[in-house]
Amino acid sequence: MSATGTCEFQPKDYKSDLKPIWCPGCGDFSVVQGIYRALAAVGRPPHEIAFVSGIGCSSRIPGYTTAYGFNSVHGRALPIAQGIKLANPDLLVLAAGGDGDGFSIGGGHIAHLIRRNMDITYIVMDNQIYGLTKGQLSPTSQKGRITCTSRYGSMEEPVNPLLYVLAYGAGFVAQASPTDLAGMAATIEEAIRYPGFAFVNVQSPCVTYGEEAQQIKGLKAISESLTAMGHNPADRLAAMDLAQQYGEKMHLGVFYRNPEPPPTYGDLVKERQTMLSKDALPKERILDLFIKK
Amino acid sequence: MAIQGIDFANLSLKDALDLAILVEDEAQERYEEFATQMDQHRTPDAAKFFRYMVENEAKHGRELLARRIQRFGDAPRSVTRAMIFDIEAPDYDAARAFMSPRKAMKAALASEVKAYDFFVAALPALKDTEVRALFEELRDEELEHQKLVNVELAKLPPDSGLSDEDFVDEPAAQ
Numbered sequence: 001m002s003a004t005g006t007c008e009f010q011p012k013d014y015k016s017d018l019k020p021i022w023c024p025g026c027g028d029f030s031v032v033q034g035i036y037r038a039l040a041a042v043g044r045p046p047h048e049i050a051f052v053s054g055i056g057c058s059s060r061i062p063g064y065t066t067a068y069g070f071n072s073v074h075g076r077a078l079p080i081a082q083g084i085k086l087a088n089p090d091l092l093v094l095a096a097g098g099d100g101d102g103f104s105i106g107g108g109h110i111a112h113l114i115r116r117n118m119d120i121t122y123i124v125m126d127n128q129i130y131g132l133t134k135g136q137l138s139p140t141s142q143k144g145r146i147t148c149t150s151r152y153g154s155m156e157e158p159v160n161p162l163l164y165v166l167a168y169g170a171g172f173v174a175q176a177s178p179t180d181l182a183g184m185a186a187t188i189e190e191a192i193r194y195p196g197f198a199f200v201n202v203q204s205p206c207v208t209y210g211e212e213a214q215q216i217k218g219l220k221a222i223s224e225s226l227t228a229m230g231h232n233p234a235d236r237l238a239a240m241d242l243a244q245q246y247g248e249k250m251h252l253g254v255f256y257r258n259p260e261p262p263p264t265y266g267d268l269v270k271e272r273q274t275m276l277s278k279d280a281l282p283k284e285r286i287l288d289l290f291i292k293k
Numbered sequence: 294m295a296i297q298g299i300d301f302a303n304l305s306l307k308d309a310l311d312l313a314i315l316v317e318d319e320a321q322e323r324y325e326e327f328a329t330q331m332d333q334h335r336t337p338d339a340a341k342f343f344r345y346m347v348e349n350e351a352k353h354g355r356e357l358l359a360r361r362i363q364r365f366g367d368a369p370r371s372v373t374r375a376m377i378f379d380i381e382a383p384d385y386d387a388a389r390a391f392m393s394p395r396k397a398m399k400a401a402l403a404s405e406v407k408a409y410d411f412f413v414a415a416l417p418a419l420k421d422t423e424v425r426a427l428f429e430e431l432r433d434e435e436l437e438h439q440k441l442v443n444v445e446l447a448k449l450p451p452d453s454g455l456s457d458e459d460f461v462d463e464p465a466a467q
Binding site for chain 1: 326327329330331334373374375378384385386387389390392
């Protein structure tokens with residue numbers, strides 16, 4: 001409790017008793033620390049937070065966080081998170097998962113949360129591989145990548161997650177990495193504070209099935225801070241231009257933040273409810289609508 | 294390593310001591326995490342070494358805390374863990390499944406070097422003479438810690454030349 005009487009949370013307040021079972025060296029260890037720090041900075045108590053994930057190594061993350069958690073089914077983190085937010089708009093809702101969960105199996109859901117502008121923060125731990133199932137091609141694997149399901153190299157172009165969400169009109173798009181822990185925490189905090197759908201792509205290395213160039217050292221070599229570059233996060237076209245370098249450069253920070261965030265779906269629902277409530281029948285008379293007089 | 298919101302030029306001795314305690318806390322927790330990871334991945338020798346480091350960091354933290362209490366009692370702390378990142382704690386990326394004790398010790402050595410570099414880098418910005426003296430002392434202690442790890446490294450049999458990767462199964466074709 002602070003001198004002003006408000007509760008102050010520390011990162012450890014969001015750490016659960018479960019011990020992560022990720023491979024030692026996994027980038028997700030840093031990501032979960034970044035999330036604890038971001039949540040502490042935002043200051044919402046754990047009981048006001050819901051954390052939803054799909055399936056995969058990174059989708060274990062709600063279990064390692066003290067909050068309401070739902071480790072759901074593959075690719076379905078976003079619809080479940082949306083349902084939670086609509087049922088209880090006061091909750092701070094986070095969704096997380098891997099690139100396969102978000103951009104392959106669950107790829108169809110992202111567009112709809114973006115167009116509805118659901119007030120949800122979506123953190124994708126992008127490691128360019130299906131790690132939990134032992135190293136198959138994922139939607140963000142680079143063309144030519146050799147894995148157990150592409151012995152002669154991938155023939156497919158990778159999905160560009162940043163361009164994908166920018167093209168659909170996401171109001172907040174950022175990228176982070178364990179190469180810059182403080183920056184990652186600050187970026188996730190900013191995403192949580194954004195009023196609307198916020199997307200953070202975290203380049204989180206897979207130490208077991210990831211390639212050398214995708215490990216911390218390799219990522220550091222291609223990383224560049226968007227702030228240091230002088231990028232204006234209000235410029236959506238400039239953001240899209242930079243996002244095209246996904247896979248070659250790792251730009252860290254906020255690509256795009258809508259300077260005038262539109263109303264969220266929750267706001268619109270509330271507005272509609274208020275508008276209709278004037279003429280709404282009391283519950284006991286609902287059936288009257290269906291009775292011919 | 295990263296520092297957020299610390300004004301070194303105006304750092305008081307109380308805050309400097311609290312910061313040093315938090316640095317030790319962070320390192321202790323990270324070594325505990327590493328030891329747990331090694332237990333989970335059946336790497337007992339590395340786990341044992343990381344627990345040895347937990348004790349060292351805890352001991353140093355207790356010494357600093359005693360000094361803090363002696364000098365400032367229970368005056369409220371104004372620096373927080375959110376202000377520091379990976380000062381003396383080994384990087385998460387330094388751990389590996391099946392890592393040898395040698396690799397574990399080298400990870401610890403790298404983090405002691407990192408902590409030494411942090412105190413050296415902070416020194417020019419410090420204005421308070423007592424804070425400067427404390428940071429110089431902490432810097433020198435990091436050198437002592439490096440010696441401690443080097444002593445442990447010297448006790449090991451010669452390196453086999455095998456990599457950790459030699460003991461890991463390749464992904465199987467499906």
